[in-house]
Amino acid sequence: MRCLFDWEDNALPLGEKNFPTTVVSRLHAVVPSLLHGRLLDVGCGVGRSSFEFARSCDEVVAIERSAYAVLGAQRLKESGMLRYQLPWEEKVRNISLNTFGLNFASKKVNFWKADLSTLRESFGNFDLISLFDPDIRVLQSRLKERLKQKGAVVVTSAYTPQSALSPERLGSIFSETFRCIYRGEIEMTQQTASRNYNYARMEMTIWEKEA
Numbered sequence: 001m002r003c004l005f006d007w008e009d010n011a012l013p014l015g016e017k018n019f020p021t022t023v024v025s026r027l028h029a030v031v032p033s034l035l036h037g038r039l040l041d042v043g044c045g046v047g048r049s050s051f052e053f054a055r056s057c058d059e060v061v062a063i064e065r066s067a068y069a070v071l072g073a074q075r076l077k078e079s080g081m082l083r084y085q086l087p088w089e090e091k092v093r094n095i096s097l098n099t100f101g102l103n104f105a106s107k108k109v110n111f112w113k114a115d116l117s118t119l120r121e122s123f124g125n126f127d128l129i130s131l132f133d134p135d136i137r138v139l140q141s142r143l144k145e146r147l148k149q150k151g152a153v154v155v156t157s158a159y160t161p162q163s164a165l166s167p168e169r170l171g172s173i174f175s176e177t178f179r180c181i182y183r184g185e186i187e188m189t190q191q192t193a194s195r196n197y198n199y200a201r202m203e204m205t206i207w208e209k210e211a
Protein backbone atom coordinates (compact mmCIF):
# COMPACT_ATOMS: atom_id res chain seq x y z
CA MET A 1 0.00 0.00 0.00
CA ARG A 2 2.83 2.42 0.76
CA CYS A 3 4.32 1.69 -2.69
CA LEU A 4 1.07 2.97 -4.20
CA PHE A 5 1.05 6.04 -1.96
CA ASP A 6 4.68 6.91 -2.66
CA TRP A 7 5.12 6.10 -6.32
CA GLU A 8 1.87 6.10 -8.31
CA ASP A 9 1.46 9.58 -9.79
CA ASN A 10 -1.79 8.90 -11.66
CA ALA A 11 -3.69 6.68 -9.23
CA LEU A 12 -6.00 9.25 -7.63
CA PRO A 13 -9.57 9.73 -8.92
CA LEU A 14 -9.85 13.52 -9.04
CA GLY A 15 -6.39 14.32 -10.36
CA GLU A 16 -4.86 14.90 -6.93
CA LYS A 17 -1.09 15.06 -6.91
CA ASN A 18 1.22 12.48 -5.40
CA PHE A 19 1.71 13.51 -1.77
CA PRO A 20 5.47 13.00 -1.24
CA THR A 21 6.29 15.03 -4.35
CA THR A 22 3.81 17.70 -3.29
CA VAL A 23 5.67 18.14 0.01
CA VAL A 24 9.03 18.52 -1.75
CA SER A 25 7.55 20.89 -4.33
CA ARG A 26 6.06 23.06 -1.58
CA LEU A 27 9.45 23.35 0.08
CA HIS A 28 11.03 24.36 -3.21
CA ALA A 29 8.32 27.01 -3.62
CA VAL A 30 8.46 28.62 -0.17
CA VAL A 31 12.00 28.12 1.17
CA PRO A 32 14.28 26.68 -1.57
CA SER A 33 17.35 27.78 0.37
CA LEU A 34 16.69 24.97 2.90
CA LEU A 35 17.15 22.22 0.31
CA HIS A 36 20.89 21.73 0.45
CA GLY A 37 23.52 19.84 2.40
CA ARG A 38 22.47 16.91 4.60
CA LEU A 39 18.78 16.05 5.06
CA LEU A 40 17.14 13.58 7.43
CA ASP A 41 13.86 12.15 6.07
CA VAL A 42 11.89 10.73 9.01
CA GLY A 43 9.01 8.42 8.02
CA CYS A 44 10.36 7.94 4.52
CA GLY A 45 8.15 4.97 3.58
CA VAL A 46 9.29 3.40 0.29
CA GLY A 47 11.51 6.35 -0.44
CA ARG A 48 9.78 8.66 -2.91
CA SER A 49 10.32 11.80 -0.84
CA SER A 50 13.91 10.75 -0.09
CA PHE A 51 14.83 10.35 -3.76
CA GLU A 52 13.07 13.62 -4.62
CA PHE A 53 14.96 15.47 -1.87
CA ALA A 54 18.19 14.12 -3.39
CA ARG A 55 17.57 16.23 -6.51
CA SER A 56 18.76 19.23 -4.45
CA CYS A 57 20.46 17.91 -1.31
CA ASP A 58 23.99 16.52 -1.16
CA GLU A 59 23.04 13.61 1.10
CA VAL A 60 19.75 12.16 2.36
CA VAL A 61 19.55 9.87 5.39
CA ALA A 62 16.11 8.23 5.29
CA ILE A 63 14.63 6.38 8.27
CA GLU A 64 11.41 4.42 8.67
CA ARG A 65 9.95 2.15 11.36
CA SER A 66 8.50 -0.37 8.89
CA ALA A 67 11.04 -3.02 7.91
CA TYR A 68 8.92 -3.89 4.85
CA ALA A 69 9.00 -0.30 3.58
CA VAL A 70 12.75 0.02 4.16
CA LEU A 71 13.34 -3.25 2.28
CA GLY A 72 11.41 -1.90 -0.72
CA ALA A 73 13.28 1.42 -0.66
CA GLN A 74 16.61 -0.37 -0.40
CA ARG A 75 15.77 -2.57 -3.39
CA LEU A 76 14.99 0.55 -5.40
CA LYS A 77 18.30 2.07 -4.40
CA GLU A 78 20.28 -1.04 -5.33
CA SER A 79 18.57 -2.13 -8.55
CA GLY A 80 16.53 0.89 -9.64
CA MET A 81 13.44 -1.36 -9.87
CA LEU A 82 10.72 -2.65 -7.53
CA ARG A 83 7.76 -4.95 -8.18
CA TYR A 84 4.68 -4.99 -5.96
CA GLN A 85 1.10 -6.19 -6.00
CA LEU A 86 -2.01 -4.61 -4.52
CA PRO A 87 -4.39 -6.88 -2.56
CA TRP A 88 -7.32 -6.02 -4.85
CA GLU A 89 -5.45 -6.61 -8.12
CA GLU A 90 -4.02 -9.69 -9.83
CA LYS A 91 -1.44 -7.85 -11.89
CA VAL A 92 2.01 -6.95 -10.63
CA ARG A 93 3.06 -3.30 -10.80
CA ASN A 94 6.57 -2.02 -11.44
CA ILE A 95 8.46 1.00 -10.14
CA SER A 96 11.53 2.20 -12.02
CA LEU A 97 13.72 5.06 -10.83
CA ASN A 98 14.60 5.72 -14.45
CA THR A 99 10.95 6.55 -15.19
CA PHE A 100 11.13 9.42 -12.70
CA GLY A 101 14.61 10.57 -13.69
CA LEU A 102 15.95 9.51 -10.29
CA ASN A 103 18.66 6.95 -11.08
CA PHE A 104 21.34 9.46 -10.13
CA ALA A 105 19.85 9.83 -6.64
CA SER A 106 20.74 6.31 -5.50
CA LYS A 107 24.28 7.40 -4.63
CA LYS A 108 22.97 10.21 -2.42
CA VAL A 109 20.34 8.34 -0.36
CA ASN A 110 20.74 5.74 2.40
CA PHE A 111 17.83 3.93 4.07
CA TRP A 112 17.69 2.66 7.65
CA LYS A 113 15.09 0.97 9.85
CA ALA A 114 15.03 3.41 12.75
CA ASP A 115 13.16 6.27 14.33
CA LEU A 116 14.46 9.60 15.53
CA SER A 117 14.56 8.61 19.18
CA THR A 118 16.89 5.65 18.48
CA LEU A 119 19.05 7.17 15.74
CA ARG A 120 22.71 6.82 16.68
CA GLU A 121 24.85 9.90 17.31
CA SER A 122 27.28 8.65 14.66
CA PHE A 123 24.81 9.71 11.96
CA GLY A 124 25.83 13.28 12.71
CA ASN A 125 23.89 16.51 12.30
CA PHE A 126 21.68 17.77 9.50
CA ASP A 127 20.81 20.97 7.68
CA LEU A 128 17.14 19.95 7.40
CA ILE A 129 14.93 17.36 9.08
CA SER A 130 11.64 16.39 7.43
CA LEU A 131 9.02 14.69 9.64
CA PHE A 132 5.97 13.01 8.07
CA ASP A 133 2.99 12.76 10.47
CA PRO A 134 5.15 12.27 13.59
CA ASP A 135 3.87 11.48 17.04
CA ILE A 136 4.72 13.63 20.03
CA ARG A 137 7.47 11.25 21.20
CA VAL A 138 9.40 11.81 17.97
CA LEU A 139 9.11 15.58 18.28
CA GLN A 140 10.60 15.45 21.76
CA SER A 141 13.70 13.55 20.56
CA ARG A 142 16.35 16.28 20.91
CA LEU A 143 15.68 17.80 17.51
CA LYS A 144 17.77 20.88 18.15
CA GLU A 145 20.88 18.78 18.86
CA ARG A 146 20.39 16.93 15.54
CA LEU A 147 20.59 20.16 13.52
CA LYS A 148 23.53 22.17 12.26
CA GLN A 149 23.68 25.90 12.85
CA LYS A 150 20.83 27.63 10.95
CA GLY A 151 19.17 24.24 10.43
CA ALA A 152 15.40 23.74 10.15
CA VAL A 153 12.66 21.19 10.77
CA VAL A 154 9.69 20.54 8.47
CA VAL A 155 6.64 18.94 10.09
CA THR A 156 3.76 17.64 7.98
CA SER A 157 0.92 16.47 10.23
CA ALA A 158 -2.77 15.65 10.19
CA TYR A 159 -2.89 16.01 14.00
CA THR A 160 -4.55 12.63 14.48
CA PRO A 161 -5.46 11.41 17.99
CA GLN A 162 -2.83 8.67 17.61
CA SER A 163 -0.07 11.27 17.31
CA ALA A 164 -1.19 13.03 20.52
CA LEU A 165 -0.37 16.22 18.62
CA SER A 166 -2.19 19.48 17.97
CA PRO A 167 -1.09 22.83 16.51
CA GLU A 168 -0.91 24.26 20.01
CA ARG A 169 1.15 21.38 21.38
CA LEU A 170 3.45 21.51 18.37
CA GLY A 171 4.02 25.20 19.01
CA SER A 172 4.78 24.63 22.67
CA ILE A 173 7.41 22.00 21.82
CA PHE A 174 9.21 24.19 19.30
CA SER A 175 8.69 27.74 20.55
CA GLU A 176 11.61 27.89 23.00
CA THR A 177 14.36 26.97 20.53
CA PHE A 178 12.79 27.43 17.07
CA ARG A 179 10.84 30.09 15.22
CA CYS A 180 8.08 29.26 12.73
CA ILE A 181 8.93 30.60 9.26
CA TYR A 182 6.08 28.96 7.31
CA ARG A 183 2.63 27.50 7.92
CA GLY A 184 0.35 26.14 5.20
CA GLU A 185 -2.01 23.30 4.27
CA ILE A 186 -1.50 20.37 1.91
CA GLU A 187 -4.24 17.98 0.82
CA MET A 188 -3.53 14.26 1.00
CA THR A 189 -5.56 11.48 -0.65
CA GLN A 190 -4.62 7.84 -0.14
CA GLN A 191 -6.17 4.84 -1.88
CA THR A 192 -6.97 2.05 0.58
CA ALA A 193 -9.04 -0.36 -1.57
CA SER A 194 -10.21 -0.74 -5.15
CA ARG A 195 -12.85 1.99 -4.77
CA ASN A 196 -11.98 3.47 -1.41
CA TYR A 197 -9.89 6.56 -0.61
CA ASN A 198 -8.93 8.41 2.55
CA TYR A 199 -8.66 12.18 2.47
CA ALA A 200 -6.85 14.43 4.94
CA ARG A 201 -5.87 18.08 5.18
CA MET A 202 -2.29 18.08 6.40
CA GLU A 203 -0.59 21.12 7.85
CA MET A 204 3.02 21.88 6.95
CA THR A 205 5.04 23.98 9.35
CA ILE A 206 8.70 24.95 8.97
CA TRP A 207 10.72 25.74 12.08
CA GLU A 208 14.13 27.42 11.95
CA LYS A 209 16.64 26.74 14.69
CA GLU A 210 17.50 29.87 16.64
CA ALA A 211 21.12 30.54 17.53
